[in-house]
Amino acid sequence: MSGSSARLDAIQSVKHYQAPAGSIAEGERPGEIFGQNVFSRSVMKARLPKSVFKALMSTIGEGKPLDPTVADTVASAMKDWALEKGATHYAHVFYPLTGLTAEKHDSFFEPDSTGASIAEFAGKTLMQGEPDASSFPNGGLRDTFEARGYTGWDVTSPSYILENTNGNTLCIPTIFVSWTGEALDHKTPLLRSQQAMNTHAQRVLRLFGHSDVDTVVSFAGAEQEYFLIDRSFYFARPDLQSSGRTLFGAHPPKGQEFDDHYFGAIPDRVLAFMIDAEREMFKLGIPAKTRHNEVAPGQFEIAPVFEKANLAADHQQLLMVTLGRVAQRHGMEVLLHEKPFKGINGSGKHVNFSIGNNNQGNLLFPGDTPHDNAQFLVFCAAVIRAVHLHGGLLRASVASAANDHRLGANEAPPAIMSIFLGAQLADVFDQVAAGGATASKERGTLKVGVDTIPHLPADAGDRNRTSPVAFTGNRFEFRAAGSSQTIAGPMVVINTMLADSLDFIATTLESTVASGTEFNVAVQQVLQSIIANHGASVFNGNGYSEAWQQEAAARGLLNLRNSVDALPQYNTPEAKELFGKYGVLNERELASRYEVALEQYAKSVSVEARTSLEMGKTIILPAAMRYQTELAANAAALASIGYSFDSSALDEVTSGVTALQGALKNLKAALEHDGGHDVAGEAQYALEALIPPTNAVRAATDQLEDVVADNLWPLPTYQEMLFIL
Ligand code: ADP
Numbered sequence: 001m002s003g004s005s006a007r008l009d010a011i012q013s014v015k016h017y018q019a020p021a022g023s024i025a026e027g028e029r030p031g032e033i034f035g036q037n038v039f040s041r042s043v044m045k046a047r048l049p050k051s052v053f054k055a056l057m058s059t060i061g062e063g064k065p066l067d068p069t070v071a072d073t074v075a076s077a078m079k080d081w082a083l084e085k086g087a088t089h090y091a092h093v094f095y096p097l098t099g100l101t102a103e104k105h106d107s108f109f110e111p112d113s114t115g116a117s118i119a120e121f122a123g124k125t126l127m128q129g130e131p132d133a134s135s136f137p138n139g140g141l142r143d144t145f146e147a148r149g150y151t152g153w154d155v156t157s158p159s160y161i162l163e164n165t166n167g168n169t170l171c172i173p174t175i176f177v178s179w180t181g182e183a184l185d186h187k188t189p190l191l192r193s194q195q196a197m198n199t200h201a202q203r204v205l206r207l208f209g210h211s212d213v214d215t216v217v218s219f220a221g222a223e224q225e226y227f228l229i230d231r232s233f234y235f236a237r238p239d240l241q242s243s244g245r246t247l248f249g250a251h252p253p254k255g256q257e258f259d260d261h262y263f264g265a266i267p268d269r270v271l272a273f274m275i276d277a278e279r280e281m282f283k284l285g286i287p288a289k290t291r292h293n294e295v296a297p298g299q300f301e302i303a304p305v306f307e308k309a310n311l312a313a314d315h316q317q318l319l320m321v322t323l324g325r326v327a328q329r330h331g332m333e334v335l336l337h338e339k340p341f342k343g344i345n346g347s348g349k350h351v352n353f354s355i356g357n358n359n360q361g362n363l364l365f366p367g368d369t370p371h372d373n374a375q376f377l378v379f380c381a382a383v384i385r386a387v388h389l390h391g392g393l394l395r396a397s398v399a400s401a402a403n404d405h406r407l408g409a410n411e412a413p414p415a416i417m418s419i420f421l422g423a424q425l426a427d428v429f430d431q432v433a434a435g436g437a438t439a440s441k442e443r444g445t446l447k448v449g450v451d452t453i454p455h456l457p458a459d460a461g462d463r464n465r466t467s468p469v470a471f472t473g474n475r476f477e478f479r480a481a482g483s484s485q486t487i488a489g490p491m492v493v494i495n496t497m498l499a500d501s502l503d504f505i506a507t508t509l510e511s512t513v514a515s516g517t518e519f520n521v522a523v524q525q526v527l528q529s530i531i532a533n534h535g536a537s538v539f540n541g542n543g544y545s546e547a548w549q550q551e552a553a554a555r556g557l558l559n560l561r562n563s564v565d566a567l568p569q570y571n572t573p574e575a576k577e578l579f580g581k582y583g584v585l586n587e588r589e590l591a592s593r594y595e596v597a598l599e600q601y602a603k604s605v606s607v608e609a610r611t612s613l614e615m616g617k618t619i620i621l622p623a624a625m626r627y628q629t630e631l632a633a634n635a636a637a638l639a640s641i642g643y644s645f646d647s648s649a650l651d652e653v654t655s656g657v658t659a660l661q662g663a664l665k666n667l668k669a670a671l672e673h674d675g676g677h678d679v680a681g682e683a684q685y686a687l688e689a690l691i692p693p694t695n696a697v698r699a700a701t702d703q704l705e706d707v708v709a710d711n712l713w714p715l716p717t718y719q720e721m722l723f724i725l
C-alpha cells in the first residue's frame with residue numbers, strides 16, 4: 001500500500017524541521033529596540049520645529065483639531081526619517097469592516113522631467129489618500145458610481161516602518177470614509193465615541209468639584225489567545241486555509257483533560273517564535289508583555305500593556321499580523337480563529353478597559369478617601385447602567401460565525417451580558433442601595449452611605465472567569481470578544497454607552513443640585529436609582545450554570561445565542577437613537593454595519609459548507625472507499641481459501657461511507673438553494689439550512705476517522721496538529 005498522502009508527507013516534513021538561525025543582531029540590547037521603527041514623540045520632538053511639534057501634541061494629547069498648515073512640515077520630516085530607515089514606499093493603513101487591516105502602498109519615488117527619480121511626499125499625501133478600495137464591504141454606503149473612499153491621517157496613532165527583506169514601508173494609520181464623509185471603517189467611530197465619552201466624563205468630574213479636568217480617554221489592554229501548529233499540517237488542511245478552523249477531526253485520545261498544558265513549560269520552538277515576535281513588536285512600539293501557555297494544547301497568549309484605546313486597537317491589529325508573519329518564519333501557522341478545534345477550548349481576546357486622564361487618574365480605581373470612593377462609585381455605576389441598557393449592543397459587537405462556537409459553550413462567558421463586581425464591591429453597592437447610612441457631610445469630606453471602601457487590591461482575590469464583564473480591581477475586563485476580532489468594535493460600544501450613562505448622571509446631578517439638594521445627597525440618590533433600575537445586570541455567581549440562564553431570563557436580560565439573533569441589536573430604534581445622539585454613527589452608517597456583519601456571517605458559513613462538501617467528496621470519501629475496497633478484497637481472498645471473514649470492520653466502514661454519501665447529498669442540495677435572499681435572509685438561511693448539513697458531514701467523517709486504516713487517513717489528525725511542535 002502506498003503511504004503517500006498529504007498527511008504523511010506533512011508528518012515527514014515536520015520531522016525534518018530545521019529551526020531558523022537567531023535574528024538578534026550583534027550587540028543589540030533588548031531595551032534599545034523599543035519603538036525603534038516608530039515616528040514617535042521623541043523623533044518628532046527632535047525633527048520638527050517647536051511650534052509644529054506643539055501643535056501636533058495638542059491634537060494627540062488633548063484632542064484639539066489638527067492645524068492643517070503643519071502637515072507639509074510633518075510630511076517632509078516624516079519622509080526624511082523614513083528614507084533614512086530604508087523605506088521605499090509609504091502606505092495608508094486602514095481598518096475596513098472586514099475586521100482586517102488594509103494597506104494601500106505607493107512609491108516615494110517619482111520620475112522627474114529628466115528621468116531621474118525624486119522622493120515626493122507632500123502634506124496633502126500624508127493627510128489624505130484615495131485608495132481604489134471599492135471592494136471592501138460597505139453595506140450600501142458606496143454605490144459603484146460613487147465608489148470613492150478616502151483615507152485620512154490619524155495623527156493620534158504614530159506612523160511606523162514595516163520591515164521587509166526587499167525594502168521597508170512607511171505605514172500611516174488612517175481613517176477610511178466615503179466621499180460623503182461616512183465611516184467605512186472601525187477607527188472613525190472609535191475616535192468619535194472617544195470624544196463623546198470625554199465630553200460627559202468631564203461634566204461629571206466638574207460636578208465633583210475638579211477645576212483642572214483635562215481630556216478623559218478610554219484605555220484598553222487586550223489579551224490575545226491563539227493556537228500554533230506546524231505549517232506542514234496547515235498546508236495539508238484545506239479547511240484551515242479556507243475557513244481558519246478544522247471542519248473535520250475526531251477527538252484525540254488525549255485532549256486537554258489533564259490540564260497539563262496550562263502555564264506549563266513553553267516548548268523551545270515556540271519560545272524562539274515568541275521572542276522573535278516580541279522583538280518585532282517592540283520595534284513597532286507595541287508593549288508586548290506576558291506570554292504563557294493557555295488551557296488547550298498548542299494554545300498560547302500574549303497581552304500587551306494597556307494603551308489609549310485607539311492606539312491599543314491599531315497595535316492589536318498589527319500584533320495579529322506580526323504573529324502570523326513571524327510564525328511563518330518559524331515554520332508554524334498562527335490560528336486566530338475563535339474555535340479551530342472542536343472539543344478543545346477556543347480562543348478569546350479579553351478586552352480590559354478603563355477610563356481616565358492625567359489629572360484625576362484612573363476613574364475606575366477605588367481611592368483611599370470617601371470622596372474618591374464616591375466618584376469611583378459613580379463611574380462604576382455608569383458601567384452598570386450601560387451594560388444593563390445596552391448589553392445587547394455589546395453582544396452584537398462581538399457577533400460572528402466564529403465567535404458563535406465559543407460564547408455560551410462553557411469555555412467563554414455566556415451570551416448573556418452581565419457584570420461581575422466581586423464580593424467587596426457588590427457589598428458596597430448593596431449598602432448604597434439599602435440606603436442604610438444616609439449621606440452626610442463630615443469634616444469637609446463627602447460621604448456616600450459607606451464610610452470608605454476598603455482599599456481594593458488591584459488584583460482582587462476572587463476572579464470570575466464566567467462573567468462577560470468583570471471588575472478586576474482597577475478596570476473592567478470584557479471577556480466575550482473573539483480572538484480574531486478587532487477590539488475597536490466593542491470599544492466603540494463601550495465608549496458610547498458610557499457617554500450615555502455619564503450624560504444621564506451629569507444631567508441628573510445638575511438638576512437635583514439646582515433644585516436645592518446637597519451634592520452628596522444627590523450623588524447618593526443617583527447611585528440608588530441606578531442600582532434600583534439597572535442592578536439586574538450585576539451577577540456574581542456562576543455564569544456557566546443552567547440556573548443563571550433561567551434567572552437571567554427572569555431578570556429580563558437578553559440571551560442572544562447566535563449572531564443571527566444578536567446582530568439585529570444594531571438595528572433597533574434604541575441603537576439608532578444612542579449612536580445618533582452621541583454623533584458616533586448616523587442611521588446610514590449603523591445600517592451599513594449591520595448589513596456588513598450579516599453578510600460576513602452568511603459568507604463564512606457558506607464558505608465552510610462549500611469546503612466541507614469539497615473535502616468530503618474529494619478527500620474523505622475516496623480514502624474511506626479505498627479502505628472499504630481493501631477490506632472487501634480481504635473478505636474475497638479469505639473466502640477463496642475457505643476462511644471465514646469477520647465483517648464488522650467492513651460493516652462499519654460501509655455504514656460510514658453510506659452516511660457520508662447521504663450527508664454530502666443533503667449539503668449539496670442545501671447549497672443549491674443558497675442565494676437569492678436579502679442579507680438578513682442569507683444569514684438566516686446559513687444558520688438554519690447550511691450549518692446542520694455541514695455538521696452532519698462532519699459527524700459522518702469523524703466516525704470514519706476512527707475506523708479507516710491510519711495510513712490511508714488523508715488529513716492530519718487532532719493528535720498530530722495539537723501535540724507535534
Ligand atoms: P489576566 O489575569 O486577566 O490574564 P493579564 O495580565 O494577562 O491578566 O492581562 C491584563 C491586561 O489588562 C493587560 O493587557 C494589562 O495591560 C491590562 N490592564 C491593566 N490595567 C489596566 C487598566 N487600568 N486599563 C485597561 N487595561 C488594563
Ligand code: MG
Pocket residue numbers: 223350477
Ligand atoms: Mg484575562
